[in-house]
Amino acid sequence: MLLTSHNLAISFAQTELFSNINIELKQGQSVWLQGVNGAGKTTLLKLLAKLTKPSNGNVTHHGVATKTGAVIYLHQQPYLFSGSVLDNLEFGLKSLKMSSAQRRSACAEALELAQLSHLTNRSAQVLSGGERQRLALARAWVMQPKLLLLDEPTANLDPISLKLITHMVKQLQHQGCSIMVTSHQQTPLTELCQHRWLLEQKRLQCP
Structure with missing residues (x-):
């Protein structure tokens, strides 16, 4: 098991967004999380990433998911640091036990996959929307x-950008990474998902 939640609930200003969310997510599992605007999809993802504290219940990461950088949440408008494209790529790697050569190799491969090699030294703040999303995923x-x-x-x-991002996610998936995607419509990314879960009327339906 990679992640579990038990009786997960959250409220804002005494208004309950959802409750009694119980999840068992296995390694390699892929999920398309659906729901109308305001259902709480973003909040649920942040709870699962432990970026937000629940009003009740808990989220537990198991085994390999407890390691640094093992669980990553990516927003549609990702936060990028003020440095270069390469600075952004290298930032998280500093927390991992990797040699300088390994970091350089990993960054070079990611830049190539995202087709950002020609922008290595450019400020991340001047990238286009598609380039920013590709950098965030890289x-x-x-x-x-x-x-x-x-x-x-x-x-x-x-x-x-859609094609490149889908390819990068597919690569991670083939390496055993679990994915959970929110989207209002079917996309090449949702087509990678084995399961569809629905967040509706304060409950999660995950058959």
Whole structure:
């Protein structure tokens, strides 16, 4: 088991968003998380990544998911640091036990996959929307996560960026990474998912 949640609930200003969320996510499992706007999909992903504290219940990461960088949440408008494209890629790797040569190799491969090699030394702040999303995913890719939580990752993406991002996610999936994707419509990324879960009326349906 990679991740479990028990009686997970959250409220804002005394208004309950959802409750009694019980999840068992296995390594390699892929899920398309569906639900209307305001159902709480983003909040649930942040709870699963332990970026937000629940009002009740708990989330537990198991085994390989407890390691640094093993669980990564990626928002549709990702936060990028003010440095260069390469600085952004290298940031997370500093927390891992890797040699300088290994870091350089991982970053070079990620840049090639994302087709950002020609922008290595450019400030991340001047990238286009598609380039920013590709960099954010490349930054996650170099960490080799065990669970990737993708929040509307293909919203407003150009066809080239969509193809590249799908390829990178597929690579991680083939390496045993679990993925959970939120999207209002079917996309090449949701087509990678084995399961469909629905967050509706404060409950999660995960057959």
